[in-house]
Amino acid sequence: MTEAIKYTYKEHLVERQAKAEKAMLKEFNEGDYTLEQPLIKYNPYLLNALSAVILFRTEEPTAITVRVKGKTEKADFYQSFPRGTEHIIPIVGLYSDYENKIEVYPWQKYDQKVTHTIKTPETNGAKLVENMDTTPEYMQDNVIFLCPAISDLAIAVDYAGDVRLDFTEAMVWDIKRLPNGNLLMGSERLMRMPYFVSGIYELSAVGKVYREYRVPHGYHHDQISLPNGDIVALNCNLPEGTVEDMAVVIDKDTGHVKKTFNFADFIKPGS
Template identity: 25%
Template sequence: MKSGSRHRPWLVGGLIIIGLALAGGGVYWQQSRTAPVKDVARHAKQVEHTGGLATATIKQRLQPTLSTTGVTQTRRLSATYAKQLKPLKAGSAGKVITNPYRTSPLSALILVKTKAATQVTTEVVGDSPATTITHTIKGYRTSHQIGVLGLYANRTNQIKVTYTTKAGAKTVQTYAVKISKLPRDIGTNTLKTSTPSKMALGTGNAKLTFAVSSQGLTYGLDAQGQVRWYATNKISHVFKPLKNGRLLVLTKKKTSDSKYNALRITDYYGRIYKQYNFSGMFPTKADPNKLAVNTVIHHDAIELPNGDFLLTVDDGSAKYVEDTMIQIDRQRGKIKKIIDLKRVLFKSAYTKYKATHRSDGKKDWFHQNSMVYDQKHNLLIVSGRNQSMILGLNYQTGKLKWILGADQKIPAAYKKYLIKPAKGTKFQYNGGQHAINILGESDGGNVLHLEYYDNNVAVTRGDLKTSKKYSFGTEVSLNQQEKTVQSLWSYGQSRGQANFTNIVGSSYNVGQGNTLIGFGYADSGKRSEFVEVNRQTNQVIFDVNRTNFAAGDWSYRAERLSLYLKVES
């Protein structure tokens, strides 16, 4: 110490105090970056400082508008068919209208009147008993608008319609309906295996295997791999059945648009009931003053118990993408809730992310691709590919409950949220996973039975030894209280590199003890494969290869859905 300092002890003491304060402040600042977020609202300013957006700004940039164009056309066509039905004579063959609502070529509408009140059963004659699709329309009436789904393309279909009176008397009328060939964009679907007697085909064989498009034509296959439904309007990622028997799809506002910014409530006939339009005009990272059109909803949309929709969105940031959710009011389309995952996870997850790169320079640090909501326990589960994480959140508060993901690059303060293998078991942690879903629960909701598709690619974290060697569908049991997990079943490892999919994919329990797996990005996106496998025997009972489709239009998910959706009262 210099002699001058020895004569000024107050100076030395002051410097020590300042140094300790600075050190303490540094420690506090460092901890504040990694400490779990206890109050999402208080965390907002930090997020905004790193390039995120304020809630008010997100609402301003994303607020959807209601479109009446398609709804008006649907009402006009429905009125036309009602008018055409009115003058028909009872007992006549009636009138058949193919593709009645212009976007569903493998559908038809039969207008007919009967002398007595009858109940109608339709039968589209298939190439085999398992591909013959039947459906009964409940109720007895004399004026009928009979909807028919599941026609074949490029042939003349035989539709048998049975009219049954309340007394049990039956009359059968057969209609010949010619349908033109399929569009080339669907690609080639090659049947490898089919055991219909063991498949989950539903009542009247009306359940098809739907290849949900990434950005193109979505279609449904029967038990022999034949296309029995498709929509001519292009769909991206979102194709969900709703509780009222309708469908929620993400499509384009106009066919000529480059982006998918119309969220539509429709059905298998193509009727449009409601549509929410998004502008998608966001600032670019290169020049925040310059706007460019983007697709707002990117991977998933779910129906909440109150009928509202929860959507995965780009929130309009010039820096970050695919890390936000919004809840919109079903009736008005107004945004009611926003969940920004930057306000949930640790700062380094999004500020230091370098695992993937986009051509526009924005950070796709989380890449949320699916979600599921448990109303009873107010639990929202979300999947993020680029963090190789499945998160459990309190939906009301937005607070983190647990993390299913490998213990790599996790700040010490967040390790308490990590789910660990159950005692005495080994567990392969998820890598780049998709299609999270709740199959069931026990112990009052504490133990969750989950299913998901594990791409098995260690993006930010994952199983480094097996990464990119295979992909698989899996079911696991997760104990939220003990924060433990154990594997219950998986399939895909035996297929090895041939069915490794770097992106996209799905794995869904479809009934009959079977799971339908969509290996959507096989052979680096040149092939999609749909495999139904029995979980007890691991026997493959249905297998279709899809090839020769347009670049970028691999099948995002494979789902087993009924053409005749159950309508809840």
């Protein structure tokens, strides 16, 4: 039995992302990339297998609009980005095993659009959805996330049931969207069986992790963002040998625990 569970070192996702981003930006800075001939990097942050980044420069400050073409017009995704001369554009909503068409053009100048193709491989979660019963009018350009509890991989689907986001790491538990558009989701770093993980990531849809909030004694199941941005996360009381019976308030800026709630202080066992 002592051989059943082994410790395996794995470089932290944040460190791997930093190296990948540094290499991408180095390639961009050493090249002469334009709207017509940009640098395109597939899954640059190693986390969302249905994402990419398009990088280019314009001579004049220009706002940019991107249209990820869907398999139907109602499955198109649009996003616009602020004026600038250096453009690093996240692309999300690609399809698995598909020649994705991406239209890029100066804001409100669709007649100047340039279409790029991103060919994706077949991703792990692409065929998980068997049925989807909704309408594009209801869903609009939103997606539904399907998040695992232990070791499976999260996906997000559009109104047609097509997978448009496919994580490559076992990000777990509940997902929340922050006011800045980023997501809060449990990390892939298992610290205790069966499903207690090291904490929570703040990440963008393209897969870039911006913050890691480490939760003492293991995060599980759920978290919320308070009006001031601080995070309340469920955790455990491992020093006392119990689980799923505590919560902590985490400072959004420092990651420090500001307050701890022990459920045993106000809920009597058996009552």
